[in-house]
Amino acid sequence: DIQMTQSPSSLSASVGDRVTITCRASHSISGYLNWYQQKPGKAPKLLIYTASNLQSGVPSRFSGSGSGTDFTLTISSLQPEDFATYYCQQSYITPYTFGQGTKLEI
Amino acid sequence: QVQLQESGPGLVKPSETLSLTCTVSGGSLSSYYWNWIRQPPGKGLEWIAYIYYSGSTNYNPSLKSRVTISVDTSKNQFSLILSSVTAADTAIYYCARDLNWFELWGQGTLVTVSS
Numbered sequence: 001d002i003q004m005t006q007s008p009s010s011l012s013a014s015v016g017d018r019v020t021i022t023c024r025a026s027h028s029i030s031g032y033l034n035w036y037q038q039k040p041g042k043a044p045k046l047l048i049y050t051a052s053n054l055q056s057g058v059p060s061r062f063s064g065s066g067s068g069t070d071f072t073l074t075i076s077s078l079q080p081e082d083f084a085t086y087y088c089q090q091s092y093i094t095p096y097t098f099g100q101g102t103k104l105e106i
Numbered sequence: 107q108v109q110l111q112e113s114g115p116g117l118v119k120p121s122e123t124l125s126l127t128c129t130v131s132g133g134s135l136s137s138y139y140w141n142w143i144r145q146p147p148g149k150g151l152e153w154i155a156y157i158y159y160s161g162s163t164n165y166n167p168s169l170k171s172r173v174t175i176s177v178d179t180s181k182n183q184f185s186l187i188l189s190s191v192t193a194a195d196t197a198i199y200y201c202a203r204d205l206n207w208f209e210l211w212g213q214g215t216l217v218t219v220s221s
Contacts, residue, residue, distance in 0.1 A: 001167075032206070034207040034208070036208070042213075043200055043211035043212065043213055043214050044151065044200075044208070044211060045211075046207055046208060046209050049205075049206075049207035049209070050206070050207070055209065087150070087151060089151070089207075089208070091206045091207055094153075094156075094164050094166070095153055095166040095167060095168070096153040097153065098150055098151040098152070098153070099150075100150050101150050101151075
């Protein structure tokens with residue numbers, strides 16, 4: 001299985017901050033990397049697909065980059081509604097695997 | 107718009123079989139992969155399996171011996187069966203539509219394994 005490792009596991013930030021979350025794959029996954037946001041009691045929501053493509057309806061302050069084994073999710077200016085847990089996920093090969101999550105807190 | 111809704115028992119006894127159904131409304135099962143994903147309370151996400159609308163399947167090897175996924179296009183539903191459950195199978199179970207990314211999710215259903 002491809003292991004996905006996110007860093008940091010938790011992050012304290014303030015409204016207006018620029019935040020970067022990193023995801024590393026144990027093997028190259030080309031650009032098959034997706035990012036999700038999950039709020040308490042809710043299903044995950046797709047933010048970014050294939051590393052850098054913004055899902056329809058997602059604010060442009062979210063962006064993704066990377067290829068191979070190293071990927072980043074950047075939020076350019078944190079808004080109150082962005083405080084949540086973020087997961088990366090590889091769709092290069094089954095079994096699809098997720099990172100352990102990054103909890104973004106105030 | 108297309109919506110997914112999981113249904114099934116919220117409580118299953120150890121060693122018994124968990125059965126869940128995902129109903130797709132507002133759209134067709136055709137031309138998509140349909141997935142089950144689970145999340146133990148307070149923990150991360152685990153992909154379980156997918157099924158293509160035509161019936162081809164793919165399972166997570168960690169669960170493969172206990173999992174069956176099936177599709178009923180006439181009812182616009184797909185289902186999950188997980189046998190011989192233990193407390194470790196307690197989780198929120200989500201169904202999701204797959205375009206090589208999980209772009210549409212159900213709200214999830216909590217299944218607790220307990221006697």
